[in-house]
Amino acid sequence: AAIALAAVHLRAKDPESVMAVLPADHFIPQADWPKLHADLSLAAAVARREKALVTLGIRPAEAATGFGYLERGEAFREGDSEYFAVQAFHEKPDAATARRYLESGNYFWNSGMFVWEPQVFLEELARLRPETARAFEALALRLSDAAYPRLLAEVFAGLESVSVDYGVMEHAAKVRMVPASFAWDDVGALSSLENILPGDARGNHTQGPSFILDGSGNLVLAERRAVALLGMDGVIVVETPNAVLVLPKDRAQDVKKLVEHLKSIGREDLL
Structure with a gap:
């Protein structure tokens, strides 16, 4: 819901904008920030051109059972860079499955970092979670209303708590993945x-x-x-x-x- 709210506001400010969703509990060394910026720029270009939802995938360093996985599909090129269609999202695996994922080389950790155009995301939300989408589209008409804070509280109080992975990404029509080129740690672990x-x-x-x-x-x-x-x-x-x-x-x-x-x-x- 918080992501949908951000998308509604960004669309109102700039209908052609691209937004990035970046979790707060990730650690990326400062020396690798230029690589992060480059990957986000690539993801933004793909999101804009293909009207796709784009995620950044982390190459597994071990057979971890604490992360969801992305199964890569068809490969594409953007200049000198390669990115992939996402064939499937997989829940956190058991140890044997995680080892198989690691050995295959076709699976990436799901980082929870996403890039897309707000309107594209909201259209997918409308298709997959229509009640949530209707609530935010109604709210979008009242962004400058004095009653907005109250309306926002009412909207959130009536929403089911569903992550963007389960609610949208796993069933979206077009998802692309940019492999992360930067060092990464999930400090939530x-x-x-x-x-x-x-x-x-x-x-x-x-x-x-x-x-x-x-x-x-x-x-x-x-x-x-x-x-x-x-x-x-x-x-x-x-x-x-x-x-x-x-x-x-x-x-x-x-x-x-x-x-x-x-x-x-x-x-x-x-x-």
Whole structure:
């Protein structure tokens, strides 16, 4: 819904504009920002010429089970650059399927970065989620109305919470993918913080007051209280005012299961 709202506003300001949707929990090294800009420019050119919804795909670095995947289809060229049709979106796979995806070379991680013309997106929204589209098209007629804040609140209150992937992208008529040329990490995943935080000679990465003796490959995030590890390898420890999380590093992608469990027993106060 937030993306539809942005599309409505951008279309009103400039009907020929191109918009980019970029998640806030991604890390791209500053040295690679020119590559990001180049990829976004390519995506914008493809979106404008083909009237397509364009996504940026990340070449898998491992058989990750925590990401959705894009299956590439027909290849196209734009100058010296190559991009692809998206043949299918795939949900987060199990370990065996993720290994198969990695070995095939035909699958990319779904980054959640998108580029399109607002009107093209809104037309796809109307085809796939007509009730949502009607609500925003009605709102589009009242953007300068004094009652707009109230109307906006009413619209959002009546909408189903659906991600743009499920609601639009997986069923869109024409989706293209630009392979990302830049280094990328999803810092929404705990294990990815190892690529951002400083590390020691034994591969321990820490933030906040922490002490590690005879341990390697650990990740420690401490806000207030000191965390001390002795003789431990490959664990993640997160200390917050409300709780302490401890898990093996290879289970980092299962944290969502713990979150759902805490919700199910009424312990949202720990989240």
